[in-house]
Amino acid sequence: xxxPNALDLSQGxxxxxxxxxxxxVWVTNGAxxxxxxxxxxxxxxxxxxxxxxxxxxxxxxxxxxxWGKDERVMLEQIVAGLxxxxxxxxxxxxxxxxxxxx
Numbered sequence: 001x002x003x004p005n006a007l008d009l010s011q012g013x014x015x016x017x018x019x020x021x022x023x024x025v026w027v028t029n030g031a032x033x034x035x036x037x038x039x040x041x042x043x044x045x046x047x048x049x050x051x052x053x054x055x056x057x058x059x060x061x062x063x064x065x066x067w068g069k070d071e072r073v074m075l076e077q078i079v080a081g082l083x084x085x086x087x088x089x090x091x092x093x094x095x096x097x098x099x100x101x102x
Contacts, residue, residue: 022051032091056082 009015020041026034042048060075067074085091 022048 020038022038022041024036028034037048039045039048042051056078057075060071060078063069063074063078064071
């Protein structure tokens with residue numbers, strides 16, 4: 001089922017039977033985020049860190065091209081927000097579905 005606010009992937013990479021969705025993230029105005037991660041796909045959490053690094057670089061380019069800003073500045077701002085949130089861990093997270101290998 002497709003949500004009306006889902007990203008349009010029709011102009012993206014060709015996904016094959018070997019493609020797997022690892023993570024899905026939604027934000028709701030004033031209500032925080034909803035994050036789903038299938039940890040079974042990347043057994044080594046360090047590899048997930050590599051994926052997040054690539055994702056942040058893509059995000060910097062997306063922000064730069066969308067808003068006409070410098071990509072390096074956008075990267076620095078994203079990393080600053082990430083570092084701040086990781087240092088302070090102020091927001092509560094609630095687990096809806098525990099992970100398992102079953």
